[in-house]
Amino acid sequence: MASSRPVAAGDQVFLVDGSSFIFRAYFQSMNQDSKYNTRISDGMPTGAVRLFVTKLLQFIRDGAAGLKPTHLAIVLDKSEGSFRKELYEDYKGHRPDPPSDLIVQMPLMREAIRAFGLDPIELERYEADDLIATYTQEAKARGANVLIISSDKDLMQLVGPLVCFYDFESGAKGKPGYRAERNLDEAAVTEKWEGLPPEKIGDLLALMGDSSDNVPGVPGIGLKTAAQLIKEFGDLETLLARADEIKQPKRRETLIANADMARLSKKLVTLDCEAPLPVPLDALPVPDLDAKSLIAFLKAMEFNTITRRVADLYEVDLAAIEPDPRLMPGGASIRWERLGATDTAAEGSSPAAPVSGEAGPNGFVGTPSQLAAQRATHASSQGFDTASYETIMDIEVLKSWVAQAREQGYVALDTATSALDPNLADLVGIALALKPGRAGYVPLQHRGDSDLFGGGMLPGQIPLADALAVLKPLLEDPSVLKIGQDIKYDWVILCRHGIEVRPFDDTMLISYVLDAGKGPHGMDELARRHLGHSPMTWAEVAGTGKGKVSFERVELDKATAYAAEDADVTLRLWQVLKPRLPAEGRATVYETLERPLVDVIGRMEMRGISVDRQILSRLSGDFAQSLARLEDEIQEIAGEKFNLGSPKQIGDILFGKMGLPGAKKTPSGQWATPATLLDELAQAGHLLPEKILEWRQLSKLKSTYTDSLQQHMHPQSKRVHTSYALASTTTGRLSSSEPNLQNIPIRTEAGRKIRRAFVAPEGSKIISADYSQIELRILAHIADIPQLQEAFAQGIDIHAATASAMFGVALDQMNPDLRRQAKTINFGIIYGISAFGLAQRLSIPHGEAATFIKQYFERFPGIRAYMDDIKKMTRENGYVTTLFGRVCHYPQIKSGNPNERAGVERQAINAPIQGTAADIIRRAMARMEGALKAERLSAKMLLQVHDELVFEAPDDEIAATLPVIARVMTDAPFPAVALKVPLGVDARAAQNWDEAH
DNA sequence: CCTATCACG
């Protein structure tokens, strides 16, 4: 930088602590959508650079804290050999290396600074703090104002009449731990440090230490004590000299014993104001921004939005500026290669478990020619061009598409339907894609929009039956792979037309296996992530609000553009994703835990479960009566009418009007009225909360279950058909919706009445089979806890056994309360326990809960080791795996927010346990049909509730069926995994679900 | 559309 302008009184010098600035940018980037964090064309991490540049541009143009800089320095730390390290070996010694994806961005940060016409300022042996201190002194001496921009509290020492401190934004808006930017003057700094002025901060830090830099300080002395001592004695030296005057004996002794440590700490935290400056202060004027060099940089980084903004701001022609060639993908100044694929197969080369009794059509993986075709077409994939999509109205043309699909051995497909529920929807058309960009749509049941003709079928479409007759051989051809996105939907639709699609691949499930935890697996999201393309949205096709039409009314060209594109996108996604399965060692997970479930669950959804409408409507009536009665009573007690469904109004009455204790606000500032709190109030003898609780319970049961379930009964089958999502959880569990049949009440008597409405038809029974304590068994295996393994092996009550080990009470002397506490602790461990949470749940003091946890860890040391291993693995790899090799990614582990990180750690601790249980029941489901068929049993699987399977079976087969089901479930882990604990399964049959459970 | 609450494992 050539320019120079002397700093004088009234000037404004900005001194930016570049390292902390960059770290903040990095951690903030980890909180944002990951699609902003890598350069599209080569995957290089650039998220931190993007935020850094954005913020720097803002500083230069708009200033900060209402001030605009005349001079600006971005000061960095040289990586090695600070003089402090020579003083104290452990200085910053415990700091982990910066994350690797930040390290690769550091050279780009320096490039970014230069692109703004600035020079990064750094000096061997000195830290950024010392250079900032020295610049500050010099600027003060000239009478200029200084703004120090940093998050490092050491630098607050420099604040004074001319010098302010500016701590920029941290965390993400709306998330816990968010801090807005703030500007600290001398008064604010004094307030922050317990009333002591900035020049005393060094003494304070010398006493209290600084954990972030590993400055030792004096043990047992924190901010409060340090401040009190300095106030009393004036400064550190005086304090140490007169330490024998301190009244508290313990404190006196530690201070005397650690006086040298305090003096050393003082040296470490004291800033060197006489560092040799690599660039003189006068050489730091804010340069005139050279938009061309900045844009060349931004273009190379592919920051399109910022690039356009800069071009607008500085009125330059974007097209005239080339991206900086040194920084472009593969450029001379870039050290970045895509990370190589690693094989992390859990089951290794051992043969996968046979998945269904027979080899099955879905043993298909892809012939060599298919895979070759896949690679070849991928290399030549072209852009999305709606114009080249074909509307297929001629059966001969359809036949030629079918022939080509058979020829190449694979085809992507997407069915277009009239509704979202595959059990209700009509087939409206089918889209096929053969190659990227080559896709067609076969309209089958589109209707005209003219009401005059009753919206009859549009002319010219291939008759449904004719088209299906041509398609069926293709869709059932074992040598042609059918590729779909969420293909269970298409499978069910086509199954209802007598076509059993096989074999198939599902891009959604492939994505789920590879990237669970990285984001949703819907087509739009995957297209954006992997193809950089946003497909046409449903709203664009069907419209919104009043003008919304169902797909059968969409014009054919629009329908073609939409449906053919979906098939095209699906094919391209398959080309990107499928090769990653073997490359990343996840093929076995996909083949044993995902693909086999598609048709198994498809059949469960089609079967539905029989529900007795009479029982439900009678219950609805009963609940309505009780609710009305309660409403009256509550109004009587409260003395006014109000909406019982509104927590806000309940809070106003209980805490505002009646002044009951325990009032708390939710994060959004409303009254919090959770059941636990109302229950406490009820226990204390208050009638109103008790009545409200009762009202809430019944109201929930009525609206969510007895009313809603009736709405969900299928008009023809008269049964309830849920929909299972195979790829919606991070851990591998299924989820159920519309209606959710995985949360049917069971814990209360009123709730259980609802379960009784789930019945078996005349002549058959409901069978419920559930794993007993499966997650605790998995914990006992994974964390390798001999006592728990032993207890399971002997069939001892596991919570009692835990209580016995922890509290030293013999099993035959066990009291129910100790057992209950042990049970809570057992679950707490699975979920990543905290003393606070345990204390709250057991209503015991915090300290007591902490002791329990400590005891648990001492009795079962494997738990500690397991938790530490998981945390380490998550930090190092960003993911954890189940026993069967399913991956759960936790990118948020790198969050800058310690609370959020702790939350992610708890998730990561739970995931292998919950996920392994999910894998096991998936394996059981995949094998169940084959096993029943082999025994000539006609039981049908209807529902899955995480650790439970529900069946319907003829009365005369029950006795033979129960042991088969139990055996398949018990043996599900074999042969892939040999658990060190037996799995227990309880299976029972009855006329309804409540009695079977 | 978001928040609070509550049903399940």
Added chain:
DNA sequence: GACGTACGTGATAGGA
């Protein structure tokens, strides 16, 4: 020393 506090879901109602 503060901060927030057990994991995974989906449905409903109120309120902006």
